[in-house]
Amino acid sequence: xxxxxxxxxxxxxxxxxxxxxxxxxxxxxxxxxxxxxxxxxxxxxxxxxxxxxxxxxxxxxxxxxxxxxxxxxxxxxxxxxxxxxxxxxxxxxxxxxxxxxxxxxxxxxxx
Amino acid sequence: xxxxxxxxxxxxxxxxxxxxxxxxxxxxxxxxxxxxxxxxxxxxxxxxxxxxxxxxxxxxxxxxxxxxxxxxxxxxxxxxxxxxxxxxxxxxxxxxxxxxxxxxxxxxxxxxxx
Numbered sequence: 001x002x003x004x005x006x007x008x009x010x011x012x013x014x015x016x017x018x019x020x021x022x023x024x025x026x027x028x029x030x031x032x033x034x035x036x037x038x039x040x041x042x043x044x045x046x047x048x049x050x051x052x053x054x055x056x057x058x059x060x061x062x063x064x065x066x067x068x069x070x071x072x073x074x075x076x077x078x079x080x081x082x083x084x085x086x087x088x089x090x091x092x093x094x095x096x097x098x099x100x101x102x103x104x105x106x107x108x109x110x111x
Numbered sequence: 112x113x114x115x116x117x118x119x120x121x122x123x124x125x126x127x128x129x130x131x132x133x134x135x136x137x138x139x140x141x142x143x144x145x146x147x148x149x150x151x152x153x154x155x156x157x158x159x160x161x162x163x164x165x166x167x168x169x170x171x172x173x174x175x176x177x178x179x180x181x182x183x184x185x186x187x188x189x190x191x192x193x194x195x196x197x198x199x200x201x202x203x204x205x206x207x208x209x210x211x212x213x214x215x216x217x218x219x220x221x222x223x224x225x
Contacts, residue, residue, distance in 0.1 A: 102153055
């Protein structure tokens, strides 16, 4: 059974600081997704990583994938308050988008 | 361009009752998946519909059933509701049934079972 673990589960950081969220998964897969969820809202797609060594960047967020280590990271650079949300990684081992999500990392950026 | 729409947004039921949730996929999408998100947890895959057939199923009992209509919209039915069924139910749509498809999620239907 595929297991996806994220850490930390909760992260409080000051504006302007850098930090990394880690996503470990138990079974080989080369399809990993990052989503953002604001309180009471739905999931918004951030990144799709489809191969070993893949790196994607959008604004202050950068995601990478190491399939050999079964690890993905979401790096936050110079955090701003607007990045406060819960971030989920999800792994797909099926042939068609049957995602297994991690427990999420709740990010709180303080002024 | 309408995204994924779900109804109702909130509903309250009592144990033993039945509920039907509805989902209209994003324009151009033909595959619908349903996820259950308990409070403070990540979403869990319930099942997926493509060409009006259930194609994949997660670890959920038969009390959870669904349907997809010719216009690609979908319903999720839950029978004999339990307190543990209280959750946010998310519908996601995508195009096609293979490969790495980015899911577009709806805002969800929040079910409370008393």
